Amino acid sequence: MILSYRVDRLLAESRFHDCLVFAAEELLATHQEIPKEVRYLSDLQKWLLSQATLALHFEHRLDPARPPISPTNLLRFLAGTPIASRNTVLAFLNEMRHYGLVEQIACADRRQRMFRARPYTEDLIRRWYGTHLEALDRIDTAGRAARLRNDPDLIVYAQTRMARLMLSSSGWCHPPSSVGLFTRAESGSNVLHELAARAPWHLPAGRVWIGPVSASGVAARYRISQSHTARILAAARGAGLIGWEFPGNRGNCWVSSDFVIDYRSWQALKFSAVSEAFSQAVARAG
Template identity: 35%
Template structure:
């Protein structure tokens, strides 16, 4: 049985689960920054998940199926996620960094692409981390099940991606969250913030994040310090983040920001959960 969205968002263990997930994704960045950056903004997340889903949906009986520029362009522009030129640039970037390669076989139009082993490992690790986060909530065994049967990813990922694409509230994050996620590497910053939550059980309007060095953070994530400071300033002007003293080193986030983030993440994690449960059922016949 999978979690409904509202039940996840209100679950007393959900914030701890999100902190674990953020820590895991941060570690993935440290071990492989280039591929982690492919999911580091919301637009890139949507592009990456859509591209991988199209690849897995390839039907040999239909030569035009699978991951092609045309298929990805049509899917992305249907939901108004990005322009045609952005889709083309995205595919070219994946090819340049060897996350994609031409599908084997005779050359055909439109050209079909397949993920490389690096891209597969990245997607597998991402789905595994999300399942492990869900397991923390109900002491489940989803992550172990995926490790035991990796082919379950082939069934679950397209279903999850399609569910998220169709969800207006997932495609358009709350403004407080979107302020970060629509920017380059903004997802990495949010993961960092969430991984630093002080989970002491106290209820209040401010949640401690601890010491934050904006300069070091910008350097670590290879983003402009000015860009990072601009985002944080805009967020502070909204009352979503702030600092405890004039030196601006001890940081907090608002309860409203956390609630908005939890509600948004619950949409994705519910889709991850439902798709995996469906994949397990389908694999059993």
């Protein structure tokens, strides 16, 4: 049986630190490898739109009577959440089509535009999900990632269930202000992972020293604008989340313990949903 984890159990488990560090390193490495593709996960709104779009696609695969991807259907999927307006949804799907992540499908009503995810896009979400399963395996060596590799179609139900869990989680969609400062910014999640994952599991009170951090170094690693990165770091510094030994952001960097705790609590919501959805997918597959 594949275990699932409640948020409180994850936060009480010291090996959750290994899980978080592994996931952060893998996600950041993926950004360096395929920056164009992962820009669709570069802020929380795009992350949620991407997951909802793929969930629509997979639900239609599970049951062709369910609606496929379309602007109207995506808005219905997001009903009850303040995630995106109709114009945002239209722009998002147009961009996904432009970059070849979805393709238009035939529809009897030519006024409607229906889409499906391309196989490459399915591979991308399977890779993302597999990274999180491998991170969870750092806790209990349950072999989740190997199970997905051996049965790739598990992603169809697992991602759908996970997406619905995440969309119903107000704590995930509305993260703490310390986390939201990063997730609202384009590519801010990369900076967030890099800073928070450097902290040790056992946190001292107040400041946690994490070594050198510079806007130029972060920008170069993730191929984002140095000025944009500097603005994110400046906003975090102004909020008291980070600081440096010396003026001008020189010397070693520190992050606040409260900021790291907020990050871990927010990430635990995601990992709990990933574990629960995958456990249900495995049970459903028999």
